[in-house]
Amino acid sequence: MLTLLERITADPVNDDIDALVDLVALIRPSSPAQGKLAAANVRMLVQLLKGNPAHAAALRHYLLHVLSIRRHTTVYTDIGILPSYGFFSELFRRLSYRILPPAIDKLYLSDCLDRILSVDTDYQWLQAIDARDWQALLDVIASGATHLRTGEALRTDQAAHRLANMELLEAIQTLSHRISAMGLEPDLVRIHPDLEKFESPFLVQNVEAHRFLDSALRRRDAADARATTAAPPENEATTPPVDADHLLVMLDQCDSVIARIRKKSLLLGTTVALTYLLVRLTQNIERLRRLLLLVDVTPSAVAQPWTEVRRQQTLELAMDLAKAHNRKYAIRELFTANINLLARNVTENASHTGEHYIAENRREYGAMFRSSAGAGFIIGFMAMLKILASYLRAAPLVEAFLFSLNYSLGFMLIHLLHFTVATKQPAMTAARIATDLQTPDSRNINIESLADLIVKVLRTQFVAVFGNLVTAFPTALAIASVWISIKGHHLVSPDKARHMLADIDPLSSLAIFYAAIAGVCLFLAGMISGYFDNRAVYTKMAQRVLRLHGLRRLFGERRHARIAHYIEKNLGGLMGNLFFGILLGTIGTFGQLVGLPLDIRHITFSATNLAIAWVGLDFLVSWQTMLTSVVGILCIGIANLLVSFGLALFVALRSRQVRFTKGWTLVRALLSRLVHRPLDFFIAPKIGVKPE
Known part of the structure; x- marks a missing residue:
């Protein structure tokens, strides 16, 4: 592990993910049930990084660089969420990909996860590691920011932070549009005709999402302007910030409508397509709700570190995404998610x-x-x-x-x-x-x-x-x-x-x-x-x-x-x-x-x-x-x-x-x-x- 850290320190600005793949392989136990061994490996890595701050700074710089040159949106909008193909098409897709896996596009972080979490049972030992061990690792990596303060490192930090937030905002916009479109599907409208009205929560949430996104972008631009000592935007003082509370309320109303539709389907009947649609709609709403809690518009993660609640939520989302990625071709999960209601x-x-x-x-x-x-x-x-x-x-x-x-x-x-x-x-x-x-x-x-x-x-x-x-x-x-x-x-x-x-x-x-x-x-x-x-x-x-x-x-x-x-x-x-x-x-x-x-x-x-x-x-x-x-x-x-x-x-x-x-x-x-x-x-x- 020390040899790997020295290799990363020698070349922290590396576009390849081989070093990250090797790092995960060193932490990975021989059996997914050996969660204690994996936790011990994480603690060993923490001690090595604490003992050599230069390694921590290089690892932080390397991770930020790897993330800054890849697209994150599909990680948030696709992994763990059923696609729009339909139940039987998705079943056939999973069966075919289990036989012949799809090609990997290195531009997308979601595809890179196929190499990083290459074993289907990786999520088991990842979840077995205590959250405190993960947070200790994140803390020691974040502390590396104080040891490598070159201009290039600062630019990488700011670019990675800005990209991460932009990808989150794009994911929020994508999920909101999907929810609106699915909320107008004929199968749903047939059971709940009120969805065709303008006050449908599936439509109103999209309006609230746009208001929130516009406000977030204005706040980000204002923060960037202050960071560069430029004049703030003229409308910064006159336009109050918009939080996500109204959007979260509309998402709760969407959940209530879905619950009523499911209750009505017990009397009016259902189909595989309707069941699949309800499951997919619920997954998109839940993912949007979780992403809203992670958005940050400050120009630098160093300037304003995350709160304990946001760190915990981020870690939980990461664990869920890891499991969903490892199980994305699993047949059992597809049936479990869809067949119960039918x-x-x-x-x-x-x-x-x-x-x-x-x-x-x-x-x-x-x-x-x-x-x-x-x-x-x-x-x-x-x-x-x-x-x-x-x-x-x-x-x-x-x-x-x-x-x-x-x-x-x-x-x-x-x-x-x-x-x-x-x-x-x-x-x-x-x-x-x-x-x-x-x-x-x-x-x-x-x-x-x-x-x-x-x-x-x-x-x-x-x-x-x-x-x-x-x-x-x-x-x-x-x-x-x-x-x-x-x-x-x-x-x-x-x-x-x-x-x-x-x-x-x-x-x-x-x-x-x-x-x-x-x-x-x-x-x-x-x-x-x-x-x-x-x-x-x-x-x-x-x-x-x-x-x-x-x-x-x-x-x-x-x-x-x-x-x-x-x-x-x-x-x-x-x-x-x-x-x-x-x-x-x-x-x-x-x-x-x-x-x-x-x-x-x-x-x-x-x-x-x-x-x-x-x-x-x-x-x-x-x-x-x-x-x-x-x-x-x-x-x-x-x-x-x-x-x-x-x-x-x-x-x-x-x-x-x-x-x-x-x-x-x-x-x-x-x-x-x-x-x-x-x-x-x-x-x-x-x-x-x-x-x-």
Whole structure:
């Protein structure tokens, strides 16, 4: 390190950044987790500079010269802020740059950071170093100004200071213009029409920014005039200085508008583009607010050193910029910044749907049983149609199409008849539970109320599964028995029947793993349903359908209106069932094509397969095989429910940024309920009032 300082002292007016790169490399520890070692290296550098003031003066002169010949604006306006490309374009850009990095332009400081902070984990050890160590380093470098006072050094100091402030002012102007432009985007105006008015805070902040910039430039010119003993500008005494207070107030109002837009988007829907725009707008506002606190118009940093507050804010901004630079091609950060709000809207729609899957009293409990029983009856016929489709011996893709068509049409029919498939409930009820958990730090959650909600969900899930099975099994049994009377042979051969029983054996087959895959499909179907519900609201689907004059002539005005409103209200459910059927119908074929053990097992279809196989073997099945099959069906159902519920709850919690820390307290409350009132987990009370 001493050798490097001597090299810098020998040639402080050097345009190259090699010495700075080497200095950072000497401080950088071998592992990003070794923050203490990095701090020790910084303290060693401080001691070396204190021991030789000439080295401190040379290092200061070198750093100022390196900074004075490069553009800083992009560091403040681009690093850590999403570009205007859009989500998918930015995703592709980051993926491509991770494979083939972009070219470096040495004129820009932001590009030079690629060499200075060349390791992606540099920000970790930088942040691990105590702020006092950084401030000590800055102090000792600044003290070098008193030891090298040549004319060239003074000119470099003043030029660097003037350039830094000009770059800050340009960055403030750029950010302000961006905020104004984004504040008039049609997606924002559509949700908040008041933005088109002249008093929009996004427009007013730009006016205040120009007033502040004009005042800052006048003060800087006046300071320069005084420093050169020239006459001050004529309007210096008559024009009062303009501080940033009014601009900061307008930025606060911009934040309030963004908060209202996000709240409205929960009701009016959102898109990836709108979510990306809101995140980018928030980042620009926050960066502008931070830069306003760093502007200085004095002619020399030596003449008026920074206050402790400004130094701390500058250091914090530097650390944030270092992290943003190191993570600028990271995919995870892009998704984290954009997907949470979109997932929140998707799961919010699922949460509203989940209200209908919670039975509060005996009447609703009975309605859920009837609804699920109707679905089980239809699934019995769907199982028969799948077996018949398999007998066609069609090509794999054709067979997958037929299976998907059977599943999709069947599930959509179930939805149209207001029936319920039990395994589709978890994706909806998980979002409903996450809504109750949405409090700051989970501190104000009523555990008893939450436990009561979970008990209601469990017993509703139980009766829904029971309703599916209690009709699906006898329906399939009746279909297989009637088939013999009509066709004179079994619906399935004995070999096929034994194969169907083997498929639901939890020990000798991959039934539970396949059931977990089906759980993932159930989760995806719930998310797809929420997405299209959100899309229907955002695009005002009913109004769009009402513009189809052909449908009006075909069905009449009243029926046309009913169809339009039905589509807007049920688009999510229909599309969720459509894609769920496609997933179930294609997973097995996809596994065959790629040679992977991929298939699905669904509790209700497994029950119908057991019934059909039982008839196919003329009921000559040992009790051990029947017991194994029943246990397998139960294990398949548990896997279906746990996987779909777990994934849905995880996404719902993440989208709401909820961290639940009272898990054991909740478990104890549920166990207490199970001991004292076990029937509550299976049977609803006679009297119950559903909350509004």
